[in-house]
Amino acid sequence: MKTIEIEEDLYLYIASQTKHIGESASDILRRLLEVDGQELQQAQAENVVVSNEEANVEQELVVEAVNTDSLAQTDVADIxxxxxxxxxxxxxxxxxxxxxxxxxxxxxxxxxxxxxxxxxxxxxxxxxxxxxxxxxxxxxxxxxxxxxxxxxxxxxxxxxxxxxxxxxxxxxxxxxxxxxxxxxxxxxx
Amino acid sequence: MKTIEIEEDLYLYIASQTKHIGESASDILRRLLEVDGQELQQAQAENVVVSNEEANVEQELVVEAVNTDSLAQTDVADIxxxxxxxxxxxxxxxxxxxxxxxxxxxxxxxxxxxxxxxxxxxxxxxxxxxxxxxxxxxxxxxxxxxxxxxxxxxxxxxxxxxxxxxxxxxxxxxxxxxxxxxxxxxxxx
DNA sequence: GAGCGGATCGAGGGGATGCTTC
DNA sequence: ACGAAGCATCCCCTCGATCCGC
Missing domain, CATH: 1.20.1380.10 (Replication modulator SeqA, C-terminal DNA-binding domain)
Incomplete structure (x- = not known):
């Protein structure tokens, strides 16, 4: 185990992402950072409900995703x-x-x-x-x-x-x- | 400042995401988590690709969101x-x-x-x-x-x-x- | 902890199959 | 006697690290 210091508001944000009690900071961060990138498709199509918050976060993530792949394209696909x-x-x-x-x-x-x-x-x-x-x-x-x-x-x-x-x-x-x-x-x- | 404990490999992963020297854990996490709110809205509507990752995070966030504001009304049964x-x-x-x-x-x-x-x-x-x-x-x-x-x-x-x-x-x-x-x-x- | 490389064998976990029980 | 339900034996496969050869 390692100890890191983070600012209060960030701390609260992370804590707010707890999905179930007893979840450790590591668990939460792993989920949020989703450090794996894998296949894509699969029947996830069924998502219906969309709140404001999600819409935003989703956009952020899309931005992320697009950035990541455009890097991939320039760096790897071309060369x-x-x-x-x-x-x-x-x-x-x-x-x-x-x-x-x-x-x-x-x-x-x-x-x-x-x-x-x-x-x-x-x-x-x-x-x-x-x-x-x-x-x-x-x-x-x-x-x-x-x-x-x-x-x-x-x-x-x-x-x-x-x-x-x-x-x-x-x-x-x-x-x-x-x-x-x-x-x-x-x-x- | 708050202190959190995380597992070693996660620590190393986060450290590996340092963009410039002197960057704090908070800076790195903010970048990775994209939680500074801000801009983002804009015409993002054209995004088509949806990765699993996003879909999942989105789902998790749905739970969160609903939980939070449903304290008053329904509870878990409806989610x-x-x-x-x-x-x-x-x-x-x-x-x-x-x-x-x-x-x-x-x-x-x-x-x-x-x-x-x-x-x-x-x-x-x-x-x-x-x-x-x-x-x-x-x-x-x-x-x-x-x-x-x-x-x-x-x-x-x-x-x-x-x-x-x-x-x-x-x-x-x-x-x-x-x-x-x-x-x-x-x-x- | 200091020689290094890595094939080989052994430990351990997963779970289908066959046996037992009702 | 026959079938259904459930148990756990036992085979297979993955992974670790010992140990031999260089």
Whole structure:
């Protein structure tokens, strides 16, 4: 647990978003920040009631969404994300762990913020990513965390190659890369 | 200034959203939550895309809004109980057991008291619900009780999916949900 | 905590299926 | 005897981290 200081009005706002008693600040913030971006469609069409407040908030969120994707468009759709990877150099690295780290480094280079949202990923016990080496260390016995080059992040490293691919594939997919691009990355591990 | 406690990974996530040095937690959260009110209205009408995320947050806000101003008039019965469930999040859970637990958690959130009355349910030998894990353990060989999140209750978990649906359907029905709502919940298991 | 990489095996959880009971 | 309802065995799959090879 970490402690942060926030201004009173913000505090009250967050408290007002409590959905059920016993909910922790973390729970509420996680919900509000919705740090995952995923599929979209599905039958959510049934929403009918619309209050003033919602209308506003909804607009805000739309703005958010649009911003986010327009970033995505300029940064990623126009520029081929694969350009961020020097595959021949990567393939020369002596181990899959090294290649894994380089590839993650490339993903971070594409967009640090999208990476931050995408690397929220854990196993049944271990934390996989963190900016804090010790946090990873604390979540498992011998996870062998290593720093991702040119980024503030660390990853777990003590996994078989298949799992390294899964991790990579998850992050890339969460960041919105195309299927064939993800495939290319996973092959390169 | 107020102090709140949050989980480490969330802390790191928030920190990672820093835009410029010297930015306070409040600044970052305000930006992420978009709560400074203000502008926004304007011709946003043309927005078409609606992500799950928004839809969900919108639903949560509906609950909030209605609760707040309905203190006077109706109460929970009139609000769509389905608003208590974040279906997209639930559907992402990896197992039907997880989904089952989330769904029960939602039912509890709707009304702890009605839940308490509704969860009086047992099999021929096993106790299904209890606030006491050991009581469940004692009533069967390997019932695998698990805690229902954000509630004081435990449920039996070692059942096939069909039975999970039956249990859910029974509780929801006992709590007075409508047929179509119950159906929606059972499908989500 | 310091050698590093990572395949291999073991632990643990999920839940369908088959057995038991009424 | 037959069927329905319910229990929990047992298989499968996921994930962790030990341990061997370099």
């Amino acid at each position: 081929d994300p694969l350009n961020y990877f020097n595959f021949s150099e990567i393939s020369e690295a002596g181990s899959s762990t090294k290649r894994f780290l380089s590839l993650l480094s490339g993903l971070y280079a594409i967009d640090g913020e999208r990476f931050a949202k995408a690397c929220v990923l854990k196993g049944s016990k271990r934390e996989y990513f963190s900016q804090d080496k010790d946090l990873l260390l604390a979540s498992g016995k011998t996870s062998k965390p290593q720093a991702i080059p040119n980024s503030p992040y660390w990853v777990i490293t003590n996994t078989n190659t298949a799992r390294k691919r899964h991790i990579l594939q998850h992050v890339a997919s969460e960041m919105g890369l195309q299927e064939f691009q993800i495939e290319r990355l996973c092959e390169a591990v | 769509d109980p389905l608003n208590y469930f974040n279906f997209s999040e639930i559907s992402e859970a990896g197992s039907s057991t997880k989904r089952f637990l989330s769904l029960l958690s939602g039912l509890y959130a709707i009304d702890g008291e009605r839940f308490a009355k509704a969860c009086v349910l047992k099999g021929s030998k096993r106790e299904y619900f209890s606030q006491d894990k050991d009581l469940l353990l004692a009533s069967g060989k390997t019932s695998k009780p698990q805690a229902i999140p954000n509630s004081p209750y435990w449920v039996i978990t070692n059942t096939n999916t069909a039975r999970k649906r039956h249990i859910l359907q029974h509780v929801a029905s006992e709590m007075g949900l409508q047929e179509f709502q119950i159906e929606r919940l059972c499908e989500a298991v």
